[in-house]
Amino acid sequence: xxxxxxxxxxxxxxxxFVPTMGYLHEGHASLLRQCKKENDISVLSIFVNPKQFAxxxxxxxxxxDQKKDELLAKKEKVDIIFHPSVKEIYPDGYLTxxxxxxxxxxxxGKSRPGHFKGVATVVAKFLNIVLPDVLYLGQKDAQQAxxxxxxxxxxxxxxxxxVLSTVREMDGxxxxxxxxxxTPQERKEAPILFQTLNSAKEKILAGEADIHSxxxxxxxxxxxxxxxxxxxxxxxNARTLEPINVLGGEVxxxxxxxxxxxxxxxxxxxxxx
Amino acid sequence: xxxxxxxxxxxxxxxxFVPTMGYLHEGHASLLRQCKKENDISVLSIFVNPKQFAxxxxxxxxxxDQKKDELLAKKEKVDIIFHPSVKEIYPDGYLTxxxxxxxxxxxxGKSRPGHFKGVATVVAKFLNIVLPDVLYLGQKDAQQAxxxxxxxxxxxxxxxxxVLSTVREMDGxxxxxxxxxxTPQERKEAPILFQTLNSAKEKILAGEADIHSxxxxxxxxxxxxxxxxxxxxxxxNARTLEPINVLGGEVxxxxxxxxxxxxxxxxxxxxxx
Numbered sequence: 001x002x003x004x005x006x007x008x009x010x011x012x013x014x015x016x017f018v019p020t021m022g023y024l025h026e027g028h029a030s031l032l033r034q035c036k037k038e039n040d041i042s043v044l045s046i047f048v049n050p051k052q053f054a055x056x057x058x059x060x061x062x063x064x065d066q067k068k069d070e071l072l073a074k075k076e077k078v079d080i081i082f083h084p085s086v087k088e089i090y091p092d093g094y095l096t097x098x099x100x101x102x103x104x105x106x107x108x109g110k111s112r113p114g115h116f117k118g119v120a121t122v123v124a125k126f127l128n129i130v131l132p133d134v135l136y137l138g139q140k141d142a143q144q145a146x147x148x149x150x151x152x153x154x155x156x157x158x159x160x161x162x163v164l165s166t167v168r169e170m171d172g173x174x175x176x177x178x179x180x181x182x183t184p185q186e187r188k189e190a191p192i193l194f195q196t197l198n199s200a201k202e203k204i205l206a207g208e209a210d211i212h213s214x215x216x217x218x219x220x221x222x223x224x225x226x227x228x229x230x231x232x233x234x235x236x237n238a239r240t241l242e243p244i245n246v247l248g249g250e251v252x253x254x255x256x257x258x259x260x261x262x263x264x265x266x267x268x269x270x271x272x273x
Numbered sequence: 274x275x276x277x278x279x280x281x282x283x284x285x286x287x288x289x290f291v292p293t294m295g296y297l298h299e300g301h302a303s304l305l306r307q308c309k310k311e312n313d314i315s316v317l318s319i320f321v322n323p324k325q326f327a328x329x330x331x332x333x334x335x336x337x338d339q340k341k342d343e344l345l346a347k348k349e350k351v352d353i354i355f356h357p358s359v360k361e362i363y364p365d366g367y368l369t370x371x372x373x374x375x376x377x378x379x380x381x382g383k384s385r386p387g388h389f390k391g392v393a394t395v396v397a398k399f400l401n402i403v404l405p406d407v408l409y410l411g412q413k414d415a416q417q418a419x420x421x422x423x424x425x426x427x428x429x430x431x432x433x434x435x436v437l438s439t440v441r442e443m444d445g446x447x448x449x450x451x452x453x454x455x456t457p458q459e460r461k462e463a464p465i466l467f468q469t470l471n472s473a474k475e476k477i478l479a480g481e482a483d484i485h486s487x488x489x490x491x492x493x494x495x496x497x498x499x500x501x502x503x504x505x506x507x508x509x510n511a512r513t514l515e516p517i518n519v520l521g522g523e524v525x526x527x528x529x530x531x532x533x534x535x536x537x538x539x540x541x542x543x544x545x546x
Contacts, residue, residue, distance in 0.1 A: 002429070002431055006431070009282070010285060012283060093423075094427050095373050095374045095375055095376060095423055095427060096371065096372070096373050096374070096393075096423065096424050096427035096428055097371070097372050097374070098369065098370070098371050098372075098397075098428070099369070099370050099371075099372065100368050100369050101368045101369070101370070102368055103368060120369075121428075124371075124397075124428050125427075125428050125429050128428055128429040128430050128431060129429045131431070150368055150369065151369050154367055154368060154369035154398075155369055155371070155394075155397050155398050155401055156275070156398045156401040156402045157401050158275055158279070158401060158404070
């Protein structure tokens, strides 16, 4: 991989990179399409990274389908699929980690300790292997995108980051490989995440200033109408991820809700002037 | 810096890099000479990295002499001196760190908690800024060299590492910017580090198998003959830095001793077959 990239760099090829855990969907496809359009070489990595799963999480059962992924990659004219084994990425004697302080402690970081350290570490590795000019990330994983951008800026990785909009099903459900875990009933309920996010955004833009009443509205809507178990519903500063008390500036409304085996996340950005 | 390096890379120039904290001496000069010989462009960084000093350590008073450094750099035909400010390297909002587990807990890591995290972090940053083909380090800082090599391998930085032999004064004292702190009397005593390391090595090669008696010999020689306050004297596995109980394989004999304000370190490698 590094040899090929080195040769491509010497030919002054511009390299775009889309890191994924596979089980690709239309969200990934939109990243790959943009990547292909803006670069000479588009690289897709498929790696279910054990370091970003806690022991009680779904590393083992995370959905994998190499053939389907290869078909989608072919359709999006991906030039290279980088699909390493866990042993290649974390060989015996592996000892190094990359951590971004604070940003990893909020939102998903609270219920998934160590998760973002695993993410930052594997992305740092992949940036050194793929040496991309541009990295493509999805806004669905807003906290992940923010942490990766912070790491890239802090560690001076010579790469530009583009965060693309969340791609949704017709009914608003954010595309996610974990939607695969949903039963038909849960699948029917899951669009409530996007619906409540939108209601909250509308309320804020209409002048509602009480954050707690907004969050309470979202909480009760989800509790009353679905089987979902709420992990968090928060309004935070979109740059620092710190909880805010007064609405203003760029606010990220973020939710995580368990539907059966599936922990789904979604978010909306609201700019308040 | 990154712009110049990018242009040089496109011209297929080979880049060598010597990271330092300045106050250059003949040890640095030997790295710069090798770097210049083996590369098209030799880059020297001078940066006293606050993150690798604890609050009670000598960050503020660490010796600095930019003019003298520039003269030495010129003599060694350095192509670029990279001399950033602390604010440029750690701007407001900086949050990221790189850590190498375990290796940083032994030897100097015990008396300097957080030190090697600071080292790994700044080196990761500098590798991304300078994008060298070859990185030159000194064997005097054996633990630092090992940790940086581990980080480079673990995070897949596309750079080759060369560790060059410790350069010594005529009387055996390892060159170090901190030798500057020594009073004339301490300066007379300091070569005892290298002398006792050599005695230990001779004893081991002559068949002495009792590690504790070797360390005790070193300890008593230093205590009886100097004003030095011993921080540590250890025989460790040269790859894992773990204390060993039975001599064998590659052994690192490492010492750290305070002479007045100066904490001096030195080491010798012994291969036992």
